[in-house]
Amino acid sequence: MAALTRLFKPQFSSLLFHRSLSTLSQTNSSPPHTDDPNDGGSRSFQWVFLGSPGVGKGTYASRLSTLLGVPHIATGDLVRQELPLSPQLDEVVNQGKLVSDEIIFNLLSKRLEAGESRGESGFILDGFPRTIRQAVTEIDLVVNLKLREDVLIEKCLGRRICSECGKGFNVAAIDAKAENGLPGMSMPPLLPPQQCASKLITRADDTEPVVRERLRVYKEKSEPVEDYYRKQGKLIEFDLPGGIPESWPKLLEFLI
Numbered sequence: 336m337a338a339l340t341r342l343f344k345p346q347f348s349s350l351l352f353h354r355s356l357s358t359l360s361q362t363n364s365s366p367p368h369t370d371d372p373n374d375g376g377s378r379s380f381q382w383v384f385l386g387s388p389g390v391g392k393g394t395y396a397s398r399l400s401t402l403l404g405v406p407h408i409a410t411g412d413l414v415r416q417e418l419p420l421s422p423q424l425d426e427v428v429n430q431g432k433l434v435s436d437e438i439i440f441n442l443l444s445k446r447l448e449a450g451e452s453r454g455e456s457g458f459i460l461d462g463f464p465r466t467i468r469q470a471v472t473e474i475d476l477v478v479n480l481k482l483r484e485d486v487l488i489e490k491c492l493g494r495r496i497c498s499e500c501g502k503g504f505n506v507a508a509i510d511a512k513a514e515n516g517l518p519g520m521s522m523p524p525l526l527p528p529q530q531c532a533s534k535l536i537t538r539a540d541d542t543e544p545v546v547r548e549r550l551r552v553y554k555e556k557s558e559p560v561e562d563y564y565r566k567q568g569k570l571i572e573f574d575l576p577g578g579i580p581e582s583w584p585k586l587l588e589f590l591i
C-alpha cells in the first residue's frame with residue numbers, strides 16, 4: 336500500500352498541477368503560481384469514482400466532496416430527479432431497462448453546466464461513466480475503488496432492510512483470512528436496534544446468483560472504461576483495506 340502510494344502520488348500531484356495551470360491559462364485571471372497545486376482557480380477537481388456495486392463508492396465520494404467543497408453528483412440521483420418531469424424516462428426505469436447513454440449524458444451535461452454557472456469549483460462523479468460511450472467528459476482523475484470479491488459478495492448478501500422504518504443494516508460478520516496474496520480483512524456487522532431486529536427483510540435481488548451476475552456485468556462494462564482512463568494516465572486504483580471506518584482515513588492519506 337505504501338509502495339502504491341509512492342507510485343501514484345507524483346502522478347496525482349502532477350495531475351492536479353496541470354489541471355491548475357490549464358485552468359489558469361484558460362481564464363488568464365491571475366499569474367500561475369506553483370507552490371500550492373490545490374489552489375488552482377475554477378473547476379480544480381473533476382474527478383470520477385468507480386467501483387463495483389456494494390463497494391461503498393457513494394459513501395466515499397460523498398465524504399470527499401464535503402471535504403473538498405465540490406458537489407457529489409450521482410447519475411442515479413439525476414435520473415430519479417428527472418422521473419417526475421419525464422413520463423418516458425419513468426416508463427424506462429419502471430420496466431427495469433437501462434437508461435440510454437444519451438439520456439445520462441444529457442442529464443449530466445445539464446447538471447454540469449448549471450454548476451459551472453453557479454461557480455462550482457469541480458465535481459466528483461459517481462456512477463458515470465458506466466460505459467465507454469459515456470467516457471467523453473473532461474476528467475482529471477479517476478479513483479477506482481476495489482474490494483476483495485469474496486468480501487464484496489458476503490457484504491452484499493448480508494444486507495437487510497427494516498420493513499417498518501426502511502433503514503438498512505448488514506448482518507455479515509466478515510472475517511476473511513489472508514490468502515493468495517489478498518490481505519486479511521474483518522468487518523463487524525451493522526446490526527439493527529431491537530425494535531427493527533424482528534422486521535428485517537432481504538431485498539429480492541440480494542441473492543448470490545443475482546449478486547454474482549451484477550458483479551460480472553459491472554466488470555464487463557467497466558473494464559473498457561478503466562482501460563480508457565488508464566491509457567491517459569488518469570486512473571488510480573485503491574484497494575479498500577476493510578470497512579468505512581478503516582478505509583476512509585487510508586483513502587484520504589492516499590489521495591491527499
Ligand SMILES: [Zn+2]
Nearest residue numbers: 497499500531
Ligand atoms: Zn426499523
